[in-house]
Amino acid sequence: xxxxxxxKASAMPAALPSxxxxxxAIVGAGIIGLGHALAAAxxxxxxxxxxxxxxxxxxxxxxxxxxxxxxxxxGAMWQRARRARDVWDExxxxxxxxxxxxxxxxxxxxxxxxxxxxxxxxxxxxxxxALLPPSALDDKLPVAxxxxxxxxxxxxxxxxxxxxxxxxAIARWLETxxxxxxxxNAAVHGVAPPAIETSRGTVRAARAVVCPGPxxxxxxxxxxxxxxxxxxxxxxLRLAPQGPGWRLGASVMxxxxxxxxxxxxxxxxxxxxxxxxxxxxxxxLANGIHLIVVESADGSLVVGDSHHYAATPDPFxxxxxxxxxxxxxxxxxxxxxxxxxxxxxxxxxxxxxxxxAFFDTPAPDVRVAMVTxxxxxxxxxxxxxxxxxxxxx
Ligand SMILES: Cc1cc2nc3c(=O)[nH]c(=O)nc-3n(C[C@H](O)[C@H](O)[C@H](O)COP(=O)(O)OP(=O)(O)OC[C@H]3O[C@@H](n4cnc5c(N)ncnc54)[C@H](O)[C@@H]3O)c2cc1C
Numbered sequence: 001x002x003x004x005x006x007x008k009a010s011a012m013p014a015a016l017p018s019x020x021x022x023x024x025a026i027v028g029a030g031i032i033g034l035g036h037a038l039a040a041a042x043x044x045x046x047x048x049x050x051x052x053x054x055x056x057x058x059x060x061x062x063x064x065x066x067x068x069x070x071x072x073x074x075g076a077m078w079q080r081a082r083r084a085r086d087v088w089d090e091x092x093x094x095x096x097x098x099x100x101x102x103x104x105x106x107x108x109x110x111x112x113x114x115x116x117x118x119x120x121x122x123x124x125x126x127x128x129x130a131l132l133p134p135s136a137l138d139d140k141l142p143v144a145x146x147x148x149x150x151x152x153x154x155x156x157x158x159x160x161x162x163x164x165x166x167x168x169a170i171a172r173w174l175e176t177x178x179x180x181x182x183x184x185n186a187a188v189h190g191v192a193p194p195a196i197e198t199s200r201g202t203v204r205a206a207r208a209v210v211c212p213g214p215x216x217x218x219x220x221x222x223x224x225x226x227x228x229x230x231x232x233x234x235x236x237l238r239l240a241p242q243g244p245g246w247r248l249g250a251s252v253m254x255x256x257x258x259x260x261x262x263x264x265x266x267x268x269x270x271x272x273x274x275x276x277x278x279x280x281x282x283x284x285l286a287n288g289i290h291l292i293v294v295e296s297a298d299g300s301l302v303v304g305d306s307h308h309y310a311a312t313p314d315p316f317x318x319x320x321x322x323x324x325x326x327x328x329x330x331x332x333x334x335x336x337x338x339x340x341x342x343x344x345x346x347x348x349x350x351x352x353x354x355x356x357a358f359f360d361t362p363a364p365d366v367r368v369a370m371v372t373x374x375x376x377x378x379x380x381x382x383x384x385x386x387x388x389x390x391x392x393x
Contacts, residue, residue, distance in 0.1 A: 022048045022181070024392075025196045025205035027188045027219065029053075030060035032369060032376055033211040034170050035084075035384030038091070041178035043392065048205060049171075049180060050198055052187040056171070058213045059376065061164045062236060062346030064294050064302055066251050068378045069157035070104060070120075070129060071261035077356050077375060078125060078263065083382035088159060095173035097166045099159050100297055104251040105141045106153040106258060107332060112276050113255040115269035117153040125263060129155045143246055145334050158251055160294045163377065191219055193365045207365040207391055214347045223362040229372050232350040233313035234305040235321050238342035239335065241299035246336050248295035254332050256281070256290035262353060284328070287321050291328040300341065303329050307374075309350060317345050348374055359387045367391050 024040045026033045029051035040047045067088050072081040092099055108114040114131075121131040132140065134149040141152075174180040183203065190197030194204045210219050214231050242248075258264050259277045278285055288307025295301055306321045326338050351358070351372035357379065359369040369387045371380055 022046045022203070022205035023207065024048075025050060025191075025193075025203055025208045026211060027051075027191065027196075027208065028211035028213055029056060029171060029182065029184070030058045030211065030213050030376070031167060031170075032060075032213070032371055032380045032384065033209075034167070034174065035380040036209045036211060036369065036388060037174050037180050038087075038170075038178070038381065039385045039388040040392070041174060041180055043388065045392070047178075047180045048183055048203060049174075050183045050186050050188055050196065050203060052185070052199075054184050056167045059346045059348045060167045060213075062344055063163050063377050064251075064292055064304065065100075065161040065163040065166060065377065066292060066294055067159045067161070068104070068251075068375070070106070070125070070153070070155035071253075071257060071263040072375060072378065073262035073353070073356055074125060074266060077373075077379055080357075080379035080382035081375070082157070083385070084379050085157060085159065087381035088161070091170065091173070092159075092161065094177065095169050097161050097169050098297065099161060101249050101251065101295060102156070102159050103140075104155045104158045104253065105137075105144065106155065107141075107144060107252065107254045108150045108152055108258070109148050109255050109332070110273070110276060111150060112269055112273035113258045114150040116258045116264055116267045116273050117151060119267035119269055120264055121153060123266065125266075128157060129153055141248070141250060141252065143242075143248060143334050144252070145332060160251055162296060188219060191366055192363060208367075209387060209391065210366065210368045211370070212368075213370075214349050216349060220362040220368050223360050223368050224370070226360070227351050227355050227358050227370075227372060229349040229351040229370070230309050230311055231313050231347050232374070233308045233310070234346050234348075234374070235317055235325065236302065236304040236344050236346060237322055237325060237340050238296075239301040239303055239326075239329070240337045240339040240341045242301065242336040243299070246299065248293065248301065248333075252291070252293040252332060254291050254328070256284065256328065257292070260290040284324055287324060289321070289324055289328070291325065291332060293329055293333060301329075313347055317343060348376065350374075357383050359390065365391070
């Protein structure tokens, strides 16, 4: 620690220099913090990112790596998703991040879901999407089951990365290509620029953005509480590699996602679809389950998810929830294997639908920035550009 030029040992007298070492300190090295680091570094700012963990460990490495446009809430979130997807496209090459597949098949397994798909495809947010007949699965998604399928919405806008390697790769690239400094194993307990107080000493920066993910209580809790967030816990599973010749090739969702994703709210038939789901799948609904399946490079499938809300989510992951998720996957895809080889949970902050993200000014030259829904991977880069523009002009 003594070797670091950016730190003053906390035991030493706290005489702060008048010229801060960094233009911007970012608390949190999840995708939201990294998005802010990217936006600031692109403006030529000297940036330090500070995180309490030794390596990325939060929602940003536990998610699907599914960069979604279709299904995002109309308005700011949809606009952010389109911009953020473009940023992903710009950086995956330079940062050395493989894109594992592109596009999404939203499979309609009921007439109600088909009606939603049709209405969506005809609207503004359906731009570039197409409603296709079941026979088109031969081309777009050969491993889909055909029984009970009414058609599917094909969206070309999405991409899929492996989050557990992509997020560290972005951090490495920010460090090497943009000169961003990372300070890890450092819990931040005070933010009053130019002093950023950490468990490893004082970092000096002219401005700060706090991107704390699900930590609602350490920094500026009163500011965060104004948006009334709680936490959402999700179950995630990995199914065994499906074997030679079995490729997913796109992200997959089905009726449950048409019912759950706010981007379909404008479709008149969504009410009928939700009523059908409530009647036929009460346990699925009670556990907030909808189906997303994405593929990894080794042919294994990441499958999820469920949504359980609590101020402090319990640490338990009952298997009946996992079994429900796997059943929906089996009904949607002609799986070669439904053997679960990995399980984990993740947590993100969640506020009302009216507040899918917010930033606020709890102190001069400081912003608190949070995506308070399950779309930070898809929208974070664009959201961060807005925050940096607000903070830095
Ligand atoms: C299971 C799951 C699946 C999801 N799937 C998707 C998906 O497919 N697509 C999508 O768009 N979104 C998805 N999401 C949502 C997305 O992952 C989140 O919106 C996003 O990762 C939030 O990023 P973050 O940087 O805010 O939080 P995190 O990744 O949790 O990072 C927050 C960081 O802040 C640090 N920190 C907090 N307080 C302090 C402090 N005081 N001092 C030092 N460090 C601090 C923590 O250590 C942590 O590293 C999913 C989320 C989960 C959990």
